[in-house]
Amino acid sequence: MEYDINDFKNPLFTVDSVLFTVKDEQLKVLMVKRSNEPFSGRWGLPGGFVDVDRDDTTDMTALRKLKEKTGAKPQYLEQLQVFSGISRDPRGFSVTLVYFALIAEQEVSSRIDTVDEAQWIGINQIESLAVAFDHKLIIKQAQERLQQKTLYSMIPVYCLPEYFTVGQLKSVIETIIGKTIQRKSLIRRIEAADMFETVDEKVKSGGRLAQLYKVKEGVDIVNFERNLSGA
Amino acid sequence: MEYDINDFKNPLFTVDSVLFTVKDEQLKVLMVKRSNEPFSGRWGLPGGFVDVDRDDTTDMTALRKLKEKTGAKPQYLEQLQVFSGISRDPRGFSVTLVYFALIAEQEVSSRIDTVDEAQWIGINQIESLAVAFDHKLIIKQAQERLQQKTLYSMIPVYCLPEYFTVGQLKSVIETIIGKTIQRKSLIRRIEAADMFETVDEKVKSGGRLAQLYKVKEGVDIVNFERNLSGA
DNA sequence: AGAATAGTGTCTGTCAGACACTATAGA
DNA sequence: TCTATAGTGTCTGACAGACACTATTCT
Numbered sequence: 001m002e003y004d005i006n007d008f009k010n011p012l013f014t015v016d017s018v019l020f021t022v023k024d025e026q027l028k029v030l031m032v033k034r035s036n037e038p039f040s041g042r043w044g045l046p047g048g049f050v051d052v053d054r055d056d057t058t059d060m061t062a063l064r065k066l067k068e069k070t071g072a073k074p075q076y077l078e079q080l081q082v083f084s085g086i087s088r089d090p091r092g093f094s095v096t097l098v099y100f101a102l103i104a105e106q107e108v109s110s111r112i113d114t115v116d117e118a119q120w121i122g123i124n125q126i127e128s129l130a131v132a133f134d135h136k137l138i139i140k141q142a143q144e145r146l147q148q149k150t151l152y153s154m155i156p157v158y159c160l161p162e163y164f165t166v167g168q169l170k171s172v173i174e175t176i177i178g179k180t181i182q183r184k185s186l187i188r189r190i191e192a193a194d195m196f197e198t199v200d201e202k203v204k205s206g207g208r209l210a211q212l213y214k215v216k217e218g219v220d221i222v223n224f225e226r227n228l229s230g231a
Numbered sequence: 232m233e234y235d236i237n238d239f240k241n242p243l244f245t246v247d248s249v250l251f252t253v254k255d256e257q258l259k260v261l262m263v264k265r266s267n268e269p270f271s272g273r274w275g276l277p278g279g280f281v282d283v284d285r286d287d288t289t290d291m292t293a294l295r296k297l298k299e300k301t302g303a304k305p306q307y308l309e310q311l312q313v314f315s316g317i318s319r320d321p322r323g324f325s326v327t328l329v330y331f332a333l334i335a336e337q338e339v340s341s342r343i344d345t346v347d348e349a350q351w352i353g354i355n356q357i358e359s360l361a362v363a364f365d366h367k368l369i370i371k372q373a374q375e376r377l378q379q380k381t382l383y384s385m386i387p388v389y390c391l392p393e394y395f396t397v398g399q400l401k402s403v404i405e406t407i408i409g410k411t412i413q414r415k416s417l418i419r420r421i422e423a424a425d426m427f428e429t430v431d432e433k434v435k436s437g438g439r440l441a442q443l444y445k446v447k448e449g450v451d452i453v454n455f456e457r458n459l460s461g462a
Numbered sequence: 463a464g465a466a467t468a469g470t471g472t473c474t475g476t477c478a479g480a481c482a483c484t485a486t487a488g489a
Numbered sequence: 490t491c492t493a494t495a496g497t498g499t500c501t502g503a504c505a506g507a508c509a510c511t512a513t514t515c516t
Contacts, residue, residue: 010241011281013326050242050315052324058315081310082328084281084289093283095244095328097313151456167467185505187469192504207467208513225382225458226477226504398494416478418496423477438494439486457477457504 011084012094015061016047016135018142019074021120022159022172023105027146028120029139031129032069035117038090039132045139046118047096062099069118070108074101076158076221080142088134096133100142102158150176151227154193157215163199165210166190173228181229193222242315243325246292247278247366249373250305252351253390253403254336258377259351260370262360263300266348269321270363276370277349278327293330300349301339305332307389307452311373319365327364331373333389381407382458385424388446394430396441397421404459412460424453 019030031043046069047062055061059077066074080100086093105120112118121129126139149155156172157164166187174180190196190213199212250261262274277300278293286292290308297305311331317324336351343349352360357370380386387403388395397418405411421427421444430443 009283010244011283013241013244050324050326052240052242052317055324056317058313058326079312082289082313086283086287093281093286095281095289097326097328166469182506182508183469184471184507188504203514204467206465206515208469210468224504227456228505397496413479413481414496415480415498419477434487435494437488437492439496441495455477459478 009093012089012091014047014049014094014096015058015065015099016045016096016138017062017066017074017077017099017101018045018080018139019066019070019101019103020142020146020159021103021105021108022156022175023109023120025171025175027123027143027175028105029123029126029142030066030069030112030118031121031126031131032118033116034132042130042132043119043121043135044132045098045135058097059099062101066101070103071111072103072107074103074158075107076102076155080138080145083134083138085134096138098138098142100145102146102155104159104161106161147177151229152224153221154189154195155221157196163202163212163214165202165204165212167204167210169213177229179229185228189224189228192224195219195222240324243320243322245278245280245325245327246289246296246330247276247327247369248293248297248305248308248330248332249276249311249370250297250301250332250334251373251377251390252334252336252339253387253406254340254351256402256406258354258374258406259336260354260357260373261297261300261343261349262352262357262362263349264347265363273361273363274350274352274366275363276329276366278329289328290330293332297332301334302342303334303338305334305389306338307333307386311369311376314365314369316365327369329369329373331376333377333386335390335392337392378408382460383455384452385420385426386452388427394433394443394445396433396435396443398435398441400444408460410460416459420455420459423455426450426453 021028030046032046034040034042034044046065048065050061063073077099080098082095082097084095088094112120123143126136150173156176157169159172160168170183170186195216196213197216199214201209202212204210252259261277263277265271265273265275277296279296281289281292294304308330311329313326313328315326319325343351354374357367381404387407388400390403391399401414401417426447427444428447430445432440433443435441
């Protein structure tokens, strides 16, 4: 801010997103097959340049790019981190602002299935995939953040459709953190959070009907003061 | 990443830092008097453009700019968030990556006292100061993050010199979060964290000599699974 | 009836809050 | 001795973990 704008080469600035969902008991990330250089043919995170004529903020850039690939708006979006460096992009010093987003698989599945440019990739398959830039590292960081937040907030509801059961939420949480949790602990938190309301009923595979919940109108995500299952 | 680099106007990209310290029982932020447009004459956060010939990453940009103003390297540095928008800078769409940093007041006081371009400003005086850009909002966000992290980590030690007492740490924590904590709780955490080692002794105003502690070599900041004093 | 899932009751363990009590230094 | 700060002992309370037990629904 202290110098004339033209004194420096402005670094390459892009916005990328790590969009997660849970599908078939697996944590998945939306990846896009690159058709341009650099790294043409490899898989990368959905993203691109800010279009200053259309985007008011970088949030809008992230949402616009995700909409192009999935046709939907993620239920949750927050900044993960900036990744920068002289050597992460062959074109020169580059800066990428990475967002971390969640969506219910149902919101996008039809679209994804018909486009083979964009795919849900299981988090465990990323390791052995041909991935562009430092996106492997970025995905790992995003996964860690998701796991941490899952321990002290109700964030995983944003991987579920509008109406959901305790059983579904429990399953999504367990998939994300990779361990089982106590149903009882989850119910206690659902009540304490005061961010859900009950609706009707719904049948699950064999067994008693499960109560349906939905997120209350206009509530914010609640953070608890204690983590789940440090054990 | 999908288009030619020249298809878009690259937004203005800058790196700023919110450097905190605790001095005289008050949380303070390093502010710089701007001598260039825009907002010449107002106070702003220390920062500037990336110099791609000297900075390998944006972390180095932040450190370089802080060194220019304080002569020292902060003990703690992490990314806070990116702030972007079409209207936050009169020159056009701008993106600022903001870092959040901590330093012991003793490390820089001599330098700051002699430069009147850079000053420690008490967090409560910010509100009534003529501040550039959206830096007031940014500082508020940084303060909230610092307060949150103080509840579940030992981050405030980075506002203290190499050797410190439990009493000093307690005082810094209380200044940051704006409430008192139990000395006993703090001692329990110091022991549980296993990131400090004891040294000699040292006298404090009236009273028994206090044990001196220092951060162990090469340890990382510990995160606890419970917050302090939600009450 | 038996299997499967939903939901409750309740005991235990961990750790922060509270606070009284002891220890030690200076005036 | 009086005061101020350092440090300990220990009880309480909040909340997660564990797990048995009850409630439904389907086959």
